[in-house]
Amino acid sequence: MTTIEHTTAVRAAPALEARGVTLGYDGRVVIDSLDLSIETGTITTLVGANGCGKSTLLKSLGRILKPTSGSIHLEGVPIASLSTKKVARQLAMLPQSPSAPPGISVRDLVLRGRNPHQTWARSWSPEDAAVVDAALEATGLMDVADRDVASLSGGQRQRVWIALVVAQQAGILLLDEPTTFLDLSHQLDVLRLVRQIKRDTNATVVMVLHDLSLAARYSDRIVVLHEGSIVADGAPAEVLTPEILHRAFSLRARVIPDPITGTPLIVPEAD
Numbered sequence: 001m002t003t004i005e006h007t008t009a010v011r012a013a014p015a016l017e018a019r020g021v022t023l024g025y026d027g028r029v030v031i032d033s034l035d036l037s038i039e040t041g042t043i044t045t046l047v048g049a050n051g052c053g054k055s056t057l058l059k060s061l062g063r064i065l066k067p068t069s070g071s072i073h074l075e076g077v078p079i080a081s082l083s084t085k086k087v088a089r090q091l092a093m094l095p096q097s098p099s100a101p102p103g104i105s106v107r108d109l110v111l112r113g114r115n116p117h118q119t120w121a122r123s124w125s126p127e128d129a130a131v132v133d134a135a136l137e138a139t140g141l142m143d144v145a146d147r148d149v150a151s152l153s154g155g156q157r158q159r160v161w162i163a164l165v166v167a168q169q170a171g172i173l174l175l176d177e178p179t180t181f182l183d184l185s186h187q188l189d190v191l192r193l194v195r196q197i198k199r200d201t202n203a204t205v206v207m208v209l210h211d212l213s214l215a216a217r218y219s220d221r222i223v224v225l226h227e228g229s230i231v232a233d234g235a236p237a238e239v240l241t242p243e244i245l246h247r248a249f250s251l252r253a254r255v256i257p258d259p260i261t262g263t264p265l266i267v268p269e270a271d
Contacts, residue, residue: 012040013073013075013076014037014038014039014040014073014075014076015038015039015040015074015075015171015172015204016036016037016038016061016072016073016074016075016091016172016204016206017036017037017038017072017073017076018034018035018036018037018057018060018061018070018071018072019035019070019071019072019073020033020034020035020069020070020071021033021034021035021036021057021060021067021069021070021071021072022034022067022068022069022070023053023056023057023060023065023067023068024056024068025056029068029228030053030056030228031053031056031057031060031228031229032228032229033069033070034057034070034228034229034230036057036223036230036233038061038172038204038206039204040171040202040204041198041202041203041204042198042204042205042220042221043194043195043198043205043207043218043219043220043221044205044206044207044219044220044221044222044223045206045207045208045209045215045218045219045221045222045223046058046206046207046208046209046223046225047208047209047210047212047215047222047223047224047225047248048224048225048226048248048249049226049248049249049250052225052226052227052228052248053225053227053228054208054225055096055176055177055208057225058093058174058176058206058207058208059176060072061174061206062091062093062174063079063080063087063091064093064095066080074087074090074091074172075090085116088115088116088168088170089116089117089168089169089170090170090171090172091170091171091172091173091174092113092164092165092168092170092172092173092174093165093173093174093175093176094161094162094164094165094173094174094175094176094178095176096176096177096180097180097181098161100149100150100157100160102150103148103150104148104149105145105146105147105148105149106136106141106144106145106146106147106149106152106160106163107132107136107145107146109149109160109164110132110135110136110141110160110163110164110167111124111128111132111167112164113132113135113163113164113165113166113167113168113169114128114131114132114167114168116168116170117169131167131169132167134166134167135163135164135166135167136163138163138166138193138196138197138200139159139160139162139163139166139193140159141156141159141160141163144156153186154181154182154186155182155183155185155186155189155190158178158179158182158186158190159189159190159193162175162178162190162193162194162197166197170203171201171202171203171204172203172204172205172206173194173197173203173204173205173206173207174205174206174207175194175205175206175207175208176207176208177207177208177209177210178190178191178194178207178209179191179209179211179214180210187211187214188214191214191217191218192218194207194218195218212240212245212264212266213258213263213264213265213266215236216236216237216240216258216263216264216265216266217236217258217261217263219236220235221233221234221235221236222234222235222236222239222240223239224239224244224248225248226247226248231244231247231248232244232248236263236264237263237264240255240264240266241255242254242255245266251268252268252269253266253267253268253269254266254267254269255267
């Protein structure tokens, strides 16, 4: 008799997952019973009108904001059950408008990304220095490594913060409006860098952006939020439609193929 063995493939847990999450401030509900699963090695962008809950959701995914109900799971494990240091080794978050200590150099700020890897038995090492150098090289900052962060342009400062999260060597990056206050050229530089990091390291990226056309160009997936709920979720061409734009943003617009990339390009209708 021949015995036939049946094997069942074990599917890897999502990099991040929100299960029935409700979030709010001062008794006001901002996100209500939301489910969201983030697959490993993808760039997911959260978009929506101001106040829809994008940054609130990102803070919850990064364990900065605790849900009033539901749970966040990091690679299949409830994030609330993990130590702060363990979370920091797996997940790095760049908040809106971060501020650097006065007088700190670029290299010293990026070196802070190595803090999660320090223990009482392991102090700063040549490995840490090598990781910082690699992060500076990857972000094009080696030439300004010894300069005061405050002396840099806005685009350079944003690259410094991205270098810090790169030096953290976490597999998951949460970026809250990484292109805020940057001109278009620097916005493109930052988003190209994010995409390069994802390609080079298979990082999982979740970010909040306001520019829908740039979100379409640089994202694998777009999640559209409206009044605390997900109204569309999928590839950019699937979710950035005139109907969804009107529902989520009260925006009347045409969606045409970007002549360079073929991704959706949003053209608001004239008054």
